[in-house]
Amino acid sequence: LLVGPDAQDIDNRFDVSTATDRLEYIKFKGSHSIKDINFRENIRTFAGIRAESDRGDFIVEESSVKGFFDIAGIKSPGLSAAPAITLAAIDLLKTSGANLSLKDNFITPRKHTLFMHLSAEEKAKKIAEDDRFGRMICRCEMITEGEIVEAIHRPVKATTMDAVKRRCRPGSGRCQGGFCGPRVQEIIARELNKDIKDVILDKANSYILTEELKK
Ligand SMILES: Cc1cc2nc3c(=O)[nH]c(=O)nc-3n(C[C@H](O)[C@H](O)[C@H](O)COP(=O)(O)OP(=O)(O)OC[C@H]3O[C@@H](n4cnc5c(N)ncnc54)[C@H](O)[C@@H]3O)c2cc1C
Structure with a gap:
């Protein structure tokens, strides 16, 4: 069971510690959405770093160096946005004049046994x-x-x-x-x-x- 996360601005970009007061806050907030969450089922807690750009938004653009693209500051919801960001990046490549062709050795989807x-x-x-x-x-x-x-x-x-x-x-x-x-x-x-x-x-x-x- 995972409940959360919250978000805090921090200065140390390597700090992935979890803190009791934040977990209590998540517990408190989570209980507004779902009653009687059994927190005893929670076996592990995590923290991660979101990349926060100074523009308050994703950066998806060709940099001042021609042919070098910045796809940066991909904070939440960067995971959900990934397919759309990919399409935007392909458009950028096209408009920048890149010669795009389909690889004949590209394998999709990955095959593995579940x-x-x-x-x-x-x-x-x-x-x-x-x-x-x-x-x-x-x-x-x-x-x-x-x-x-x-x-x-x-x-x-x-x-x-x-x-x-x-x-x-x-x-x-x-x-x-x-x-x-x-x-x-x-x-x-x-x-x-x-x-x-x-x-x-x-x-x-x-x-x-x-x-x-x-x-
Ligand atoms: C707590 C939390 C909750 C989130 N919740 C959501 C959510 O609910 N929905 C959502 O859409 N998004 C969510 N996000 C945001 C989402 O996880 C990110 O936007 C997304 O993972 C960014 O993808 P990325 O490929 O740009 O970077 P990352 O996923 O960070 O990938 C970068 C990769 O590069 C590797 N790397 C770094 N430096 C080097 C190096 N020098 N050499 C080789 N490899 C390197 C890293 O190990 C990492 O695997 C959440 C993020 C956090 C932290």
């Missing part, structure tokens, strides 16, 4: 083809080993724990990776032929395992 959404027959067929789809790794979100292996070997490989989580969701559920985390780490190490200690969370040096406590 095992839990398959019918019983499709599941059985998938498992018969590859028994890794029969091994449930993330029990909360019902993500199979097959989906994790697929995510690791996509053209842009998922090589960290968070990369795998973003592509196919293991660790996004109730236990937040308490059960599946070590298993996902083992699968990444095996698939990429790495030492398990070199499988990191996300950024450089975000090590999860450093040494063995006992043999």
Whole structure:
């Protein structure tokens, strides 16, 4: 369960901390829309940075450097606006004289298996083809080993724990990776032929395992 967010102006562009008073405020405001929200179901809180331009609006324009485009200050609702921003950007490219042609190697849409959404027959067929789809790794979100292996070997490989989580969701559920985390780490190490200690969370040096406590 996620309730929120609020919005605050802050000076530190790296500050993604959450604060009790803001959570209380969100709780108070949320209860105006929905009665009896069960906040005990809330398992994690986040904060993110919205890019605020000094013009109070999105900037979508060719910069003073010909052929260099600014698509900037994309604050809320930048996600909902993304398709429209894309069309505006294409128009900008056209009017700026760019020579646009369709790539023949462009693949759309991305194909990946969402095992839990398959019918019983499709599941059985998938498992018969590859028994890794029969091994449930993330029990909360019902993500199979097959989906994790697929995510690791996509053209842009998922090589960290968070990369795998973003592509196919293991660790996004109730236990937040308490059960599946070590298993996902083992699968990444095996698939990429790495030492398990070199499988990191996300950024450089975000090590999860450093040494063995006992043999
Ligand atoms: C709390 C919150 C709630 C929001 N709610 C909504 C909503 O309900 N609806 C809505 O439409 N929008 C919402 N937004 C806004 C929306 O998330 C943004 O407008 C949108 O994500 C902007 O997209 P973007 O691609 O411009 O930037 P981003 O999504 O920020 O993508 C930029 C990417 O660049 C990467 N990056 C940064 N620096 C580097 C570097 N040096 N090298 C390589 N990669 C780099 C970042 O890791 C990031 O993945 C919300 C934002 C926040 C923070």
